[in-house]
Amino acid sequence: MLEGKAVVNETDMLETMQQEALQLAAKALDIFDVTQPTEIAQFIKKEFDESYGAGWQCIVGTDFGSFVTHSQGCFIHFCIGSLAFLLFRGAANLATSAELNRIPTLEASNA
Template identity: 30%
Template structure:
């Protein structure tokens, strides 16, 4: 029995051409690969540009310095922001959290650092 002609087009049924079956099996067994970024990823900010870049730099420094202790990283960020921009700053550093906050206008930043470490900083009066 012969297969019907596809008019010169490659067949869409059967194994994918150019893919080694062993690689395909490995891909299926391992599942989807997680892409972890190591650069800071800004999700939202209403800060002025200079304040935003200084705060992001501070956050990255604190998270690198206190990579094993999120509480110490948050404390370092809060103390520096309080000193530089006046009280009352609030900082959350961690994974898998959500938030709904009220903050002073132009005083909020939410970012990720080192993959899935979320950092939210905001100022309240």
């Protein structure tokens, strides 16, 4: 495991969910090497899917950007040492019919 405490940068999760995310990250770092961020992310995602239902996404790494839409109460970004963790449950805003009319169809694109 990486040395150091987890530092939560942004979250809107309940405290219990936050603690579970931090505990799962620590557990993942005990199981996997820090050079295996995909496996760490997969482990955390699967655990949250089992506990809170499908739709969770997890990104782990030392250098990444993000811009995501998430369900309210389902977002946390934290660091342990130099490793950053982004865990969220995705959400989609349904497009209005006016917005759908601006999306070109295949037929319109080929015309």
